[in-house]
Amino acid sequence: MAYEDALLQIGEFGRYQRIKLLLTCLTTFLTGFTLMSGVFLGAVPNFRCLLPDEVKENATYKLSSNVSSEFYPWDKQRGGWSQCKMYDLDGDPSLTDSTVKCDSYVYDESIYKRTITSDFDLVCDNSWLKTTSDSLFMVGVMIGAMIFGASSDKWGRKPSYYAAIVSYLLGSILVLISPEFVSYTIARIVVGAACSGIFMVGYVNVLEIIGTKHRRVIVAGIHVSYSLGYATLIVCAYFIRTWRHLQITMILPAVGFLSYWWFISESIRWLQSKGRRKQAIDLLHAVSTANGADETRDAINGLLGETADSKSDVEKATILDVLTKYPNLRKKSFVLFFCWFINSGTYYGLSWNTSNLVGDSYLNALISALVEIPAHGLVYFTLNRWGRKFVLVSCMLIAGTSLLVATIIPNSMQWLVIVFSMIGKLAITASYESIYLFTAEQYPTVIRNVGVGACSTVARIGGILAPFINYSSTVWPHLPRLIFGSGALIAGLLTIILPETLNMDLPQTMEDGEQFGKKSRKLKQSSDS
Incomplete structure (x- = not known):
């Protein structure tokens, strides 16, 4: 309880803690933005098969009913013209119902200008690839929880938090420049892992500097910032209908977060657990000064007693x-x-x-x-x-x-x-x-x-x-x-x-x-x- 006693004296939720919470909420905001971004990066627009006499770059999605009925069979399941098959115009003319699978598509750009689905043709027989990519993104989240969780316990919250931010920035840049589906998916796995690290390590780091009775505020603040990031993503996606441009909106904030190395301190609890008493006291003194408590290092040392260095069984x-x-x-x-x-x-x-x-x-x-x-x-x-x-x-x-x-x-x-x-x-x-x-x-x-x-x-x-x-x-x-x-x-x-x-x-x-x-x-x- 010595650490809690020290927090009572220097301030359980003072200026220092509020600033640290705000900085953490900003990164949590970005993780909410990013974790839900796959909804719009991989949105599935309406599409149809490219007709034999069409050039894909100049083709438009809408066709008259007469043209559609001439080239596409009716799909009873979806209640419209088939999106994945067309009549076999090169086959036996007597087989009027003969169809072939399409190998190229025209996409409706009225709602989604460009998505990975339209850029990489993740439709029809390839539609499972988008689902797999979304699933692998969550595999990345799970891997990130294990990697950054272990590293934050071994090497500290601050370096692990910063490593997650850097990984997020690099992964997001790789997503932006991905030329095809496989590289996009691998880059998204990296981003998913980094998001997990940013959220989890940041959450723990801020929780460990705040008094017990204020933790409910922290939990609410972190989760609300996540949801606001999710909502902001949708507003941005509404105005930015091209997936690569939307990806840029996730990169720019991460560039600013590179400055966090100079603003985010190490967890005092973690320093204590590693027996680094002097650094823990120095940080507690900095918290005391920021909160206006002005406790001396000797006073803080007395409050901590011997628990900072002792290792109990x-x-x-x-x-x-x-x-x-x-x-x-x-x-x-x-x-x-x-x-x-x-x-x-x-x-x-x-x-x-x-x-x-x-x-x-x-x-x-x-x-x-x-x-x-x-x-x-x-x-x-x-x-x-x-x-x-x-x-x-x-x-x-x-x-x-x-x-x-x-x-x-x-x-x-x-x-x-x-x-x-x-x-x-x-x-x-x-x-x-x-x-x-x-x-x-x-x-x-x-x-x-x-x-x-x-x-x-x-x-x-x-x-x-x-x-x-x-x-x-x-x-x-x-x-x-x-x-x-x-x-x-x-x-x-x-x-x-x-x-x-x-x-x-x-x-x-x-x-x-x-x-x-x-x-x-x-x-x-x-x-x-």
Whole structure:
């Protein structure tokens, strides 16, 4: 508690912390902008086959019905002229219904001027490549969480944070100049990994300099800045309809973030954990000066006591121990793994699926982004009043029910599909935000970071699969909502078996963690009897 005592004296959320939070929120804003950018970088415009007598550079998308009927067969599934086949004009004239697959396409530029889909012809038999690229981007996010998480613990928050910023800038430049699909996808994997590092390390770094009672503000601030970045992306995409030009808007802020090396300090908690006491005291003194507390180095040294350099014998444990030696912790872990998997997959799936909703794709995407703001407010005002478990369970059940209702709404009421889809998006956003704290409080101190890290890794698998679930809309437009809704409903019901953590003494040892939740149920059973 010595570090917390020092923060009380020098200021738990003073000028120094507010500036650091602002700087961190700016990079979080950019990660929100970038993580959702694939919706517009890879948007799928309307298209048709290039006719034999057309030159691709001069061809226009619109054709009269007479011309279309002469060259294209009718596609009953999509209710229009085929986009991927045309009549075989070079075959046997007696086989009037003979068709061939197209090898070149003309794209409608009225909504999307140029996207990677139109530049790299990721349609028809190649449409799975775009889905795979989106999935590999999330693989990059998962890799980044592992790499930058490990490096921030070993080499420090500051160098890892800065390395993530530099990686983001280099990866974004490579995306911009990518001449073909493979190089584009590899560059996007780098960007995904860097975004993960920027968000995660920046979040931890700012959290470690702020007093406990103010952390709820930090959580809300970070997530709101992420959602604002998402919303700003849509506004930029509306005015910038060429994907390479939109990519430039992600590069320019990163150039400015190169100056962060001189503005972002190392985590004092990390310095303490590494026994670098003098640097920790120097930084605490700088915080004290910035906050107007003017505590001397000697006073700060006294507040820290001997804890900064001492290395206590800490119980060692791994996630394997949780899954093999502790039945109650194992059960809770599997429930949490499933909840994280569903929350991540549903959140990203709904965010990326707005183009499949009827109506203006930009307006639908903007609504999807803006509903996240009240979701953050809901979590902020209810988490300490109603309890972590109640908020999490309620939000997942509401999300699941809303999405399932959307699947049975008649085609004539598509506006209502949008309404229920957005209710589902709001609820899953609140659920995804609240699960972080709920999970951290389920695990004992000795395994807390490892437990949350394992849950986060499982969550990335949900994000990796989300593009393929969205791709299932080619089979039935409502199938993604059916899958996401069913998953959220099941996850919400499963979470009921987990113990509430609000106002509870958190478990410290592995044995505490094993008993956490058991005791409350036993006490309830004995009181009922």
